[in-house]
Amino acid sequence: MKLExxxxxxxxxxxxxxxxxxxxxxxxxxxxxxxxxIGFIQDLMISDEGIYQFFISTEDKFKTAPDIKIQQTVMVVxxxxxxxxxxxxxxxxxxxxxxxxxxxxxxxxxxxxxMDKDQYCMRSMSVEIDGICYYASVILRKDNxxxxxxxxxxxxxxxxxxxxxxx
Amino acid sequence: xxxxxxxxxxKLQAFKKSIGLRKVWEDLTSGRMSFEEFKQQGYRTVDxxx
Numbered sequence: 663m664k665l666e667x668x669x670x671x672x673x674x675x676x677x678x679x680x681x682x683x684x685x686x687x688x689x690x691x692x693x694x695x696x697x698x699x700i701g702f703i704q705d706l707m708i709s710d711e712g713i714y715q716f717f718i719s720t721e722d723k724f725k726t727a728p729d730i731k732i733q734q735t736v737m738v739v740x741x742x743x744x745x746x747x748x749x750x751x752x753x754x755x756x757x758x759x760x761x762x763x764x765x766x767x768x769x770x771x772x773x774x775x776x777m778d779k780d781q782y783c784m785r786s787m788s789v790e791i792d793g794i795c796y797y798a799s800v801i802l803r804k805d806n807x808x809x810x811x812x813x814x815x816x817x818x819x820x821x822x823x824x825x826x827x828x829x
Numbered sequence: 830x831x832x833x834x835x836x837x838x839x840k841l842q843a844f845k846k847s848i849g850l851r852k853v854w855e856d857l858t859s860g861r862m863s864f865e866e867f868k869q870q871g872y873r874t875v876d877x878x879x
Contacts, residue, residue, distance in 0.1 A: 665875040684864050686857060686874045699858050704873040707847040709831050714875065715847065717854045743875075754848055789844070796848060808831075815831050819844070822837050 663712045665702070665749065667742055676738040677731040687717075690735055694726040700739055705752055708800070708815045712808070713750040714743075737776035744782070750802040750812055757794050766797035773801070781805075783813065787820045 667688075672680050678690040687701035702714040718736060743751060753769065755762035766786070773784065786799040800816050802809060834840040853872060856862035867874075 667875055667877050669877060669879050682877045682879070683858070685877055686864060686867070688877065701854060701858070702875050703850050703854060705847050705850060707832070707843045711830070715850050717851065719854070719858065721859075752847070754851065756851060791841070791845070791848075798844075798847075811831050819840060822840055823844075 663746070663748060665714070665743070665746055667739070672738055672742055675741075676735045678735040680735065680739070688739060692726065692729055692732060694729065696720055696722045696724070696726055698732065700736060702743070702751075707752070708812065708819070709750070709808075712748050713752060713800075713812075716740075716743075716751050716753045719756070733772045733776070737772060740773070740776070744777075744803055747803060748806055748808065750800060750806065750808075752798065752800045755797045757796065762795065762797045763788075766799070769799075783809070785813065785816045785820065787823065789823045 669680060669682055669688075672688075676690070678692060680688045680690050683689045683699060687699050689697060689699045691697045698718060698720045701717050703717070704711075705713050705715040707713070740751075743749060755765040755769070766788075770784070770786070773782075781804055782801055783804055784799055784801045786797070788795055788797045790796075800812070802812055806812065832843065834843065853862065853867070857864070857867055
């Protein structure tokens with residue numbers, strides 16, 4: 663399954679101008695001067711095709727005021743991603759500063775505000791491994807042809823890790 | 830094809846591999862790993878066209 667993004671098409675909708683950093687990620691710079699990178703890497707945990715892990719990161723550690731355009735820009739990319747019916751997205755929040763729970767809440771909020779809940783399913787879990795709590799979610803369209811198979815696999819993962827789940 | 834794991838331990842290792850993709854992402858975006866190395870190691874991503 664090949665996933666293609668057209669920068670020009672994304673930039674017709676995104677409030678911040680998206681640039682391609684190499685062939686593998688998007689970047690944008692906010693009005694407050696913070697640069698973000700967004701990207702996807704195929705994740706083979708559940709299936710050998712069609713599942714991508716989503717990343718958003720910044721090297722700029724300075725604090726900035728809330729900025730709705732960041733959410734809107736990320737969700738333009740997300741909407742484009744899900745135009746392909748058979749894809750699945752997963753993410754595992756970064757843990758390096760122990761703010762993974764806040765990141766997870768924020769992404770849930772972004773997703774719920776921007777996407778039609780009737781069309782998507784999001785399964786989430788938090789798992790403690792080696793003393794670190796990881797927040798992970800899987801998102802897919804409800805009309806994904808592999809919906810049942812993927813959800814069963816995700817639910818089996820969650821059930822098997824139940825003893826490690828912290829909330 | 831959906832992956833089938835025989836044991837919980839296999840599943841845990843798969844999850845840890847998935848966690849490890851963040852390090853790959855950080856190496857790629859920081860320039861510590863080239864896109865060629867990324868592909869050679871079997872990783873795949875999306876295609877961005879202009």
